[in-house]
Amino acid sequence: MIDPAWVSGLSALLFVIGLAGAFTRKNAIIVLMCIELMLNAANMQFAAAAVHHGDTTGWVYTIFAIAIAASEVAIGLAIFLAMYGQHESITLDDVNVLKN
Amino acid sequence: MAGSGSSEIVHSTAAQYAPWILLLPMLAFPIILYLGKALNGNKMWKDTLKEGGLIALGFMGASLVLSLWLVVDFIGAYGGTEMLSDWTWFTSSMWADGDNAVSTVSFGFGIHIDHITVMLLFIASFLCLLINTFAIGYMNTDPINDNRNHRFYAEFVLFCSGMLGMVLADSFLWLFIFWELMGLCSYLLIGFYYERPSAAYAAKKAFLTTRVGDVFLMVGLAILWDLFGSLDYAVVFDSHNIEAVANNSAGTLAWALGLMFIGAVGKSAQFPLHVWLPDAMEGPTPVSALIHAATMVNAGLYLVARMFPFFGHEAMHGELADLAFIIAAIGGTTAVMAAAIAFVQHDLKKVLAYSTMSQLAYIFTGLGAALYLANTLHWHKYLPDGTTNPEYYVNHGIVIVAFGAALFHLFNHAMAKGMLFMASGAVIHEVHHAHHHLHHHDDDHGHSDPEELVMLAKYLNDNDQTVYEFFKSIDLDGSGDIDMFEFQKALTASQIANLPPWEMTALVKAVDLNGDGRLNLPELDLALGRIISDLDHGHHDEFDAQSMENMGGLASKMPITATAMLVGSLSIMGFPLIGGFWSKEGIIANTWRVALEDPRFFYPALCVLLGAGMTGFYMSRMWLKTFAGSPKGEVAAHVHPTNTWIKIPLFTLTFFSLGGVILASMGFTHWAPDIEYGLMSDHGGFIGGFLYEMEHVFANSKPFFFILTYIAIFIGAIVGPGIALSLYGGALDEGETVKPWFTPVLALNAAVKGRYHWDNSALAGSGFATALSNRLYFDHYYDMAMLKIVAAFSNKAAEADASVIDGTVKTIERTSQDISTKLRALTTGSARDYILMAAVGTLALVGLIWGVVA
Secondary structure: OOOHHHHHHHHHHHHHHHHHHHHHOOEHHHHHHHHHHHHHHHHHHHHHHHHHHOOOHHHHHHHHHHHHHHHHHHHHHHHHHHHHHHHOOOEHHHOOOOOO | OOOOOOOOOOOOHHHHOHHHHHHHHHHHHHHHHHHHHHOOOOHHHHHOOHHHHHHHHHHHHHHHHHHHHHHHHHHHOOOOOEEEEEEEEEEEEEEOOOOOOEEEEEEEEEEEEOHHHHHHHHHHHHHHHHHHHHHHHHHOOOHHHOOOHHHHHHHHHHHHHHHHHHHHEOEHHHHHHHHHHHHHHHHHHHOOOOOOHHHHHHHHHHHHHHHHHHHHHHHHHHHHHHHHOOOEHHHHOOHHHHHHHHHHHHHHHHHHHHHHHHHHHHHOOOOOOOOHHHHHHHOOHHHHHHHHHHOHHHHHHHHHHHOHHHHHOHHHOOOOHHHHHHHHHHHHHHHHHHHHHHHOOOEHHHHHHHHHHHHHHHHHHHHHHHHHHHHHOOOOOEOOOOOEOOOHHHHHHHHHHHHHHHHHHHHHHHHHHHHHHHHHHHHHHHHHHHHHHHHHHHHHHHHHOOHHHHHHHHHHHHOOOOHHHHHHHHOOOOOOEEOHHHHHHHHHHOOOOOOOHHHHHHHHHHHOOOOOOOEEHHHHHHHHHHHHHHHHOOOHHHOOOOEHHHOOOHHHOOHHHHHHHHHHHHHHHOOOOOOHHHHHHHHHHHHHHHHHHOHHHHHHHHHHHHHHHHHHHHHHHHHHHHHOOOOOOOHHHHOOOOOHHHHHHHHHHHHHHHOHHHHHHOOHHHOOOOOOOOOOOOOOHHHHHHHHHHHHHHOOOOHHHHHHHHHHHHHHHHHHHHHHHHHOOOOOOOOOOOOOOHHHHHHHHHHHHHHHOOOOHHHHOOHHHHHHHOHHHHHHHHHHHHHHHHHHHHHHHHHHHHHHHHHHHHHHHHHHHHHHHHHHOOOOOOHHHHHHHHHHHHHHHHHHHHHHHO
């Protein structure tokens, strides 16, 4: 049995990688991938905790999170398509309509 | 309500079939509507079935047979009340006040048959059938109605079923439902020619004005429900229930009945809710006959007559006398007012409309007097303390005769007015056709005038330019005649038409009389002058087939119609021995009888006496202007007798109005609310009844009533008609032959007019006459009130909505938008920055919580 601390450490590492990617990258698709990475880091933590405590609740959460993440990706990609239609680019720096 | 479970007494087989009387016409409604839609334009549908007219006739005939069966059954059994209720509509559970018990109330439909029901049932079903017959002759021969008559017949049968249902219903709830059904049908039928703005307006007006009354009726019924816990006749007319209510809340009951009376005022077009009735003439004439004779306006009278048990109950003794006075006073006011307005009407149907209003007012006055007597006399067999009433026989007779007179006038008026409307319809129909016939010849020239010439004539007319000036202005070279080119330029300049040469050639040819290809002044003057004079002298479209100014001398041309109209007018006037005489005398006598006891009643009593003379005048004026004298105008000289469909009902009803004396002898003057006064039971059969009535009317043993009778006859049958005879009509033209019974009337007319003719133009031009022809400005002031009060209130409400309600919402929205605009200026707009902010924020929160917890 692996020590839960290792799994938690791994998932924290993954989460930080995803967070850093989401902050620094300009390409919208890569940002989306980073967000997925963060989600899966959380999923991993859930699954590990479920095994550790012998409680299935964590697994159920994970399954829900995967399903919701899938739909989120679908919506996210649709937004990017629309964004491309309007701005001819999916670079996030080009999109700043929220200002003013 | 009559629900299942209560014990019903079913007296006869006829009563068991009674629901079909109203269900048959109701069934015909969808049938005619559907077939009319499916077979529209089909030759068989149009010619053989008369676009549904014959289907309606069949259903109405079956309905009449059933009602006759019921009437005969009822008269044979000498009165009494029958109930039949075997259908439950729905059952509703309610929490009773105070305790926790649940009471159930069943709403069902049942049939209630008593003397009032039977009277109105006969009137409604009989007249509906006759009017249906008339309508086939009237509607189906007018091309304007082609392919939409099925709508007329469908709405017609629905209207009839509404009236029949209202009469048969066994509760005020169903009375109200059918009452509203009639309101709907009156709206649909008055607006039958909905493409005409005036008809659409009249329909709306009728609907909304009666609706004002209906609101009061509904409130009255709600109070009644509160008092009795039911609207079923079996409950509210139950002697013990009335007694219980009278002991606790007699005043509330008076209010309920008063509010219900306002509903009747609206429906029967009495002052001050009378404004819709004259406008209702916009509907086709059969509809006018239906509304004025058979259905609608009788509904209000029926409702008031229905209230009789409340007034007649010992426990309510004297409590409702004020309400009875109000009913009589409104009747008296309307009787005189409507008769006065009828003096100045030129439209044949409008005279009849005001006459209806006035005669209904008579019935209301009669009912008011009868209800007063019932409420203030001890007319029951036993006094409240249980002892035998010594004045029972006298008082009972007085109440029964007073109530019977009002109901009998309802009957006579319905028969006479139905006939008068159908006869007026026949006259209008034939005058219209005669006009159409003559107009056709004119049409032929009319169409030969090129459109451009007509437009040119209109142009000159509008700009007040003579043909000479026009000619001078277009004769550019001053040669005295104009060529095609100059003419074309003139047409272009006056913005009429810019025609190509080949069309100009045709136009010039139409004007050019000498054929030299040029137009000179006389030619143009001739062509344009004729068109201009056509425009000036009322165009043919403006011919009014309903105006009595376009009639006159029709007695020789339409003998049956003229006879029907004469008999109907005499009946309405109360000419001795004919229909309305018996009932009108009864109403006048009973109102005066009350006036002797209660001085307030002098007002309605004087009104009905005066109204008798006024009725004599306006009915005579109408007949004389239409049928006597020489024809006014070319159209009236070319009128032909009417068709058979129209003649049948006229013929039938003439005998009904003439036969008033027979009905009076049979005891219809005391058409009784109880069994003891059955038909022909009192005075030794028919002959005895005849002798009794004659003696009672012409040789009354009480000096007051003896004199009153002769005063009423003198005013109503001599003074009123005498004035009309001296002013209007006159002998027919030479060579016109008439039926023998017109000869004395026309001879009298010629003699009176020749000897006593006087000039009434000063009177006719006076301010009062102008006020009368403006209907005493009621419509004007109602419109003003609507604009000033209702419209002003609506404007204020709209303002409040915009500034207060919308204003609040808009302020919140505007403020939040302002704030967000200011906040937006602080941000970069880049998604990554927002994520960074969210992450840093979250981290800070986590750190904070960690710090607190740890």
